[in-house]
Amino acid sequence: MSQPWTVVVPVKRLTAAKSRLRGGVPGVPHEELALALAADTLDAVRACPGVAEVRVVTDDPRVRAMARLAGARVLPDPPQAGLNAAFRQGAAGAGGWVAGLTADLPALRVAELAAALDAVRAGPAGVRRFVSDAPGTGTVLLAAPPGVPLDPRFGPDSAVAHAASGARPLAGDWPSLRRDVDTADDLVAAARLGLGPRTAALAAGCLTG
Ligand SMILES: Nc1nc2c(ncn2[C@@H]2O[C@H](COP(=O)(O)OP(=O)(O)OP(=O)(O)O)[C@@H](O)[C@H]2O)c(=O)[nH]1
Numbered sequence: 001m002s003q004p005w006t007v008v009v010p011v012k013r014l015t016a017a018k019s020r021l022r023g024g025v026p027g028v029p030h031e032e033l034a035l036a037l038a039a040d041t042l043d044a045v046r047a048c049p050g051v052a053e054v055r056v057v058t059d060d061p062r063v064r065a066m067a068r069l070a071g072a073r074v075l076p077d078p079p080q081a082g083l084n085a086a087f088r089q090g091a092a093g094a095g096g097w098v099a100g101l102t103a104d105l106p107a108l109r110v111a112e113l114a115a116a117l118d119a120v121r122a123g124p125a126g127v128r129r130f131v132s133d134a135p136g137t138g139t140v141l142l143a144a145p146p147g148v149p150l151d152p153r154f155g156p157d158s159a160v161a162h163a164a165s166g167a168r169p170l171a172g173d174w175p176s177l178r179r180d181v182d183t184a185d186d187l188v189a190a191a192r193l194g195l196g197p198r199t200a201a202l203a204a205g206c207l208t209g
């Protein structure tokens with residue numbers, strides 16, 4: 001069997017996470033919602049064939065507990081260093097195939113993640129690959145083959161930044177993987193695809209649109 005994947009999932013402190021979503025879903029406590037988005041994302045990653053290890057990088061005690069229950073290994077955030085440093089921390093020493101995934105994919109289908117990871121393996125040797133988000137400007141997944149540093153460039157316009165750094169986009173039809181949730185409208189779009197159980201239990205009845 002070919003080498004399995006390590007998937008790195010950074011999660012911001014819940015008090016600061018998903019600030020663009022804050023107040024966007026009336027009646028739903030914001031930190032519970034941010035936690036549910038991450039929990040549903042992690043459940044899909046854990047269930048994905050070929051994923052041997054999930055590493056959650058966080059400083060948040062509730063996220064830490066949730067991630068451990070979900071079977072992930074938890075690493076601390078490098079102090080004040082931000083998202084790309086969190087990805088680097090998580091990827092350090094992984095050895096084999098490594099993917100970085102955002103934690104805001106509550107509609108994520110296991111089969112779509114598996115298909116994306118398979119497409120990375122089937123592609124050109126030695127090349128980093130990424131999956132852009134639904135609008136095409138951001139990144140939801142960045143993957144590196146064994147021996148190639150992940151070299152994350154997440155942040156504003158990260159699709160362009162990843163391409164400029166030599167990573168190549170993956171073109172698959174993976175709506176649930178590309179549906180990251182930054183705003184209330186994004187959550188409505190994710191609900192149309194089908195939310196994971198944690199997010200659905202909290203928010204499904206509170207969404208309009
Ligand atoms: N560990 C860690 N994770 C981060 C950090 N910044 C962002 N993330 C995570 O990276 C992923 C993508 O980030 P964003 O989509 O910008 O999420 P966010 O920063 O919570 O959202 P906004 O506050 O609205 O920008 C999410 O899973 C965040 O939880 C960080 O400094 N440390």
Ligand SMILES: C=C(OP(=O)(O)O)C(=O)O
Binds near residue numbers: 154
């Ligand atoms: C973190 C990213 O963006 P957003 O916050 O828009 O999801 C990104 O796409 O790299």
